[in-house]
Amino acid sequence: MITLTLKEQPRVPLEAEAISPDVMAKLRHDEIRAVPMFLGKRQRRLDDFFEVEGEASEDLEIRGDVGKVKWIGRGMTRGRIRVAGNAGMHLGAYMKGGTIDVSGNAADWVGGEMSGGLIRIGGNAGGQVGAAYRGSLTGMQGGTILIEGSAGLEVGMRMKRGIIAVKGSVRDFPGLQMKGGTIILGGAELRTGAWMIRGTILSLRPIPLLPTFAYNCNYNPSFLRLYAKHLQIQGFSIPHEEGDGAYLLYSGDAAVSQKGEILIWQPRASS
16 A cells, blocks of 8 residues: 655645555655655645555545645546545546545545546535536546535536435535436535436425426436445435425426436425
């Protein structure tokens, strides 16, 4: 295992896309220490900021508050990264495989345009989780993002495939221009599913809906049993048994399509 311990917080964000199993899996200890980082416009060495232990491993552990360290795990295809603390922007962006675990909070753009792998956030996340970058037509195309706390704006914007599950509430525009995949939320603020074309948004609490979503029926979709089994392994549970209640199904967004769906859990009234 390779262990990176932060010496001190950088004063400006540190560009650290080389902190990835794909880069470090075959490097000797001295080569890891010399891996290039960018602090603003200046190229620096990794050991200017981190104490380094270990060599040649697909298993990385980062210790300390790296909330100002950007692009950790960018494009990674294998291995594991564990962050014992907070993580900075663009964590796991363009990720294709492997696992990233963060014990604390994460900043904006977690899993931006990722296509595979698993990201778990133990605290809260910022905005644009699994979203498309500005000017890009497609966001997340596969993989799973699990967030124990809350999240910010535009969760899953333009996502096409994959699962995003947030135990807490999220801010405005979850599922904005969504094209497919599944978003599971503990609640949301305004404009959920705005301009969504396809996909499923599931809320475990009542949420305000745009008038362009039409109520269809109450039901318990069979596919949720598969999702529940998959997520339960990761410590997430979603209600799906008929005896516990039902989901209110709304179709939309009628402004662009009626092929997307929002499911809102309604527990069975106690007798």
